[in-house]
Amino acid sequence: MTIRRILIANRGEIAVRIVRTCQRLGIETVLAASEADLDSLAARLADRTICIGPAKSSASYLDVDAVVGAACAAKADAIHPGYGFLSENQRLAQACAGAGIVFIGPTAAQLDAVGDKLKARSHALAAGLPVVPGGEVDSIDEARTVAEKTGWPVLIKAVSGGGGRGMKLVHEPDKLAATIELAMAEAHASFGDPRVYLERYVASGRHVEVQVLGDGENVIHLGTRDCSIQRRYQKLVEEAPAPNLRDGLRTAMHEAAVTFAKHLEYRGLGTVELLVDCERDTFYFLEMNARIQVEHPVTEAICGLDLVAEQIAVAEGKPLRFTQDDVHLAGHAIECRINAEDWTQDFRPSPGTVSHAVFPLGEGVRIDTHIQTGARVPPFYDSLLAKLIVQGADRTHALDRLRHALAQCEITGVSTNLPMHIELMAQEEFARGGVNTAYFPWFLENRATALRDPCVAKGR
Amino acid sequence: MKLTNEDVNEILQLLDAGPFDELNLQTLRFKLQLRRGGDGTWTQEAQILSAPNLLSPATAAAVPAAAAASPAQHSTQAEAEHLVPVRTPLLGTFYRAPKPGAPAFVEVGSRVEKDTLVGIVETMKLMNSIYAETAGKVVEICAQDAATVEHDAVLMRIEPEGA
Numbered sequence: 001m002t003i004r005r006i007l008i009a010n011r012g013e014i015a016v017r018i019v020r021t022c023q024r025l026g027i028e029t030v031l032a033a034s035e036a037d038l039d040s041l042a043a044r045l046a047d048r049t050i051c052i053g054p055a056k057s058s059a060s061y062l063d064v065d066a067v068v069g070a071a072c073a074a075k076a077d078a079i080h081p082g083y084g085f086l087s088e089n090q091r092l093a094q095a096c097a098g099a100g101i102v103f104i105g106p107t108a109a110q111l112d113a114v115g116d117k118l119k120a121r122s123h124a125l126a127a128g129l130p131v132v133p134g135g136e137v138d139s140i141d142e143a144r145t146v147a148e149k150t151g152w153p154v155l156i157k158a159v160s161g162g163g164g165r166g167m168k169l170v171h172e173p174d175k176l177a178a179t180i181e182l183a184m185a186e187a188h189a190s191f192g193d194p195r196v197y198l199e200r201y202v203a204s205g206r207h208v209e210v211q212v213l214g215d216g217e218n219v220i221h222l223g224t225r226d227c228s229i230q231r232r233y234q235k236l237v238e239e240a241p242a243p244n245l246r247d248g249l250r251t252a253m254h255e256a257a258v259t260f261a262k263h264l265e266y267r268g269l270g271t272v273e274l275l276v277d278c279e280r281d282t283f284y285f286l287e288m289n290a291r292i293q294v295e296h297p298v299t300e301a302i303c304g305l306d307l308v309a310e311q312i313a314v315a316e317g318k319p320l321r322f323t324q325d326d327v328h329l330a331g332h333a334i335e336c337r338i339n340a341e342d343w344t345q346d347f348r349p350s351p352g353t354v355s356h357a358v359f360p361l362g363e364g365v366r367i368d369t370h371i372q373t374g375a376r377v378p379p380f381y382d383s384l385l386a387k388l389i390v391q392g393a394d395r396t397h398a399l400d401r402l403r404h405a406l407a408q409c410e411i412t413g414v415s416t417n418l419p420m421h422i423e424l425m426a427q428e429e430f431a432r433g434g435v436n437t438a439y440f441p442w443f444l445e446n447r448a449t450a451l452r453d454p455c456v457a458k459g460r
Numbered sequence: 461m462k463l464t465n466e467d468v469n470e471i472l473q474l475l476d477a478g479p480f481d482e483l484n485l486q487t488l489r490f491k492l493q494l495r496r497g498g499d500g501t502w503t504q505e506a507q508i509l510s511a512p513n514l515l516s517p518a519t520a521a522a523v524p525a526a527a528a529a530s531p532a533q534h535s536t537q538a539e540a541e542h543l544v545p546v547r548t549p550l551l552g553t554f555y556r557a558p559k560p561g562a563p564a565f566v567e568v569g570s571r572v573e574k575d576t577l578v579g580i581v582e583t584m585k586l587m588n589s590i591y592a593e594t595a596g597k598v599v600e601i602c603a604q605d606a607a608t609v610e611h612d613a614v615l616m617r618i619e620p621e622g623a
Contacts, residue, residue: 023464349584360502382584
């Protein structure tokens with residue numbers, strides 16, 4: 001079928017980004033917005049806007065019935081769920097099927113297969129992918145056996161956890177029993193699911209992911225992204241391709257991601273997250289994200305594709321429009337997430353009204369944003385204001401452009417983390433490429449210590 | 461007509477060759493300001509002005525109520541002068557209890573210490589604890605549970621000890 005009208009069940013920059021592709025493709029857009037977003041940039045750009053409930057996301061963006069009801073009222077052929085909110089929600093996928101609406105995403109069964117970490121892990125094992133040594137544990141005895149096999153230290157993870165929640169590090173055997181009990185109790189309280197599993201703790205790891213696209217039969221990859229710059233499991237900088245990876249390792253990662261997606265007969269756009277174990281020079285499967293991701297523009301920059309357009313095409317039931325051989329990855333791209341956070345005040349959020357929003361223009365520079373001069377940044381949602389994406393012939397070139405572009409950005413009225421990005425991009429370690437996930441917390445801590453030293457603070 | 465990134469880039473190409481360092485363009489639908497910096501590179505400040513085209517669904521309420529408690533609304537009483545306000549440092553959603561259905565942290569008449577937790581303000585998915593900061597008695601609660609509160613809004617008032 002041909003999709004002619006899409007309901008966008010999301011907000012912020014991703015809603016704007018989806019509208020832009022639809023406009024280019026001649027597809028009508030209806031934005032499903034909460035009361036807090038009725039005059040947002042996405043609402044101004046969409047052909048129509050429909051209110052789906054109050055500001056609180058549980059009563060609007062997370063309400064399956066309100067979203068499907070809005071799609072029916074607007075006579076939309078399809079729903080694009082963006083990222084976050086209901087993007088990986090099986091109930092939404094099923095409700096769409098029930099209402100005769102195309103869900104722009106994988107099937108409900110595929111969402112289920114990657115929905116919990118343990119299920120995804122068992123699929124990865126079945127597909128022959130390497131996983132972090134470990135497994136599910138029901139009792140303390142079992143935990144001891146598993147831990148002896150994986151080696152110390154170990155990480156206890158809640159099966160239903162995510163985004164860094166429900167994880168505990170255990171350094172020595174003496175502490176295992178108590179920590180397992182605590183982890184199970186907390187998992188039960190937080191997620192309504194007491195199951196936990198145990199994994200070897202990778203001390204020096206990089207977060208590298210592979211973008212895949214499938215039509216239900218064929219799957220291709222669009223290269224790697226490195227997302228190792230994170231604070232409390234929130235990504236802040238992403239780049240494509242992942243720098244300084246041994247060629248053999250990179251190829252093996254591409255192949256693993258495609259194998260996994262093929263095993264699921266995956267249809268749609270997805271990301272296979274991998275953990276690179278720097279000390280052992282190997283990688284493990286972590287999880288799969290069955291949706292478009294915040295950092296997709298860095299992949300678009302190096303492969304020249306519009307991933308939202310490809311998502312729509314496969315959702316229409318079309319076969320992939322190109323083969324792996326047609327995909328050419330060129331150059332290097334880096335994205336900075338510009339958030340309404342004051343990094344000098346422990347990343348305190350800063351909602352409010354944007355008095356000025358000035359962005360760079362020019363070759364190799366892209367801005368994905370939902371803010372403009374006069375825009376109100378509501379306090380109800382996440383703090384992402386804009387993504388600055390730069391592209392260059394190689395990483396050095398991209399970094400030069402990024403430093404210049406960051407200096408050109410001017411956002412006033414709310415605090416932003418722009419100064420943090422400027423400082424990070426001046427660091428030698430980052431410029432060398434391929435830092436592990438411990439680097440960024442170290443950078444923050446180091447800087448805090450330096451600022452506490454009165455001599456450094458005075459610039460002596 | 462909609463303003464696309466391609467449009468802006470085309471306008472930029474025309475300008476690049478010209479002598480001007482600034483372009484201001486305003487139509488009913490958008491406002492665009494392009495500026496050339498000292499090094500020859502450009503910045504943009506764009507504003508989409510077109511109003512959203514709201515489709516009224518059968519189920520949605522006619523007028524969205526986005527009333528936020530304003531900072532100065534509640535300080536009318538003359539006796540309020542000796543009372544100490546508890547303010548929110550952030551714009552956000554005020555909660556009087558740790559979770560829905562749970563008893564409130566404090567009620568009117570509650571005795572509080574400086575470090576008594578009196579509420580939570582949720583801002584951009586982060587929970588910020590609000591402490592009394594003054595020892596005494598809660599005499600007025602100015603913001604409703606789950607209400608949006610502006611930066612620096614008064615949440616409650618405390619009669620300080622010995623006052």
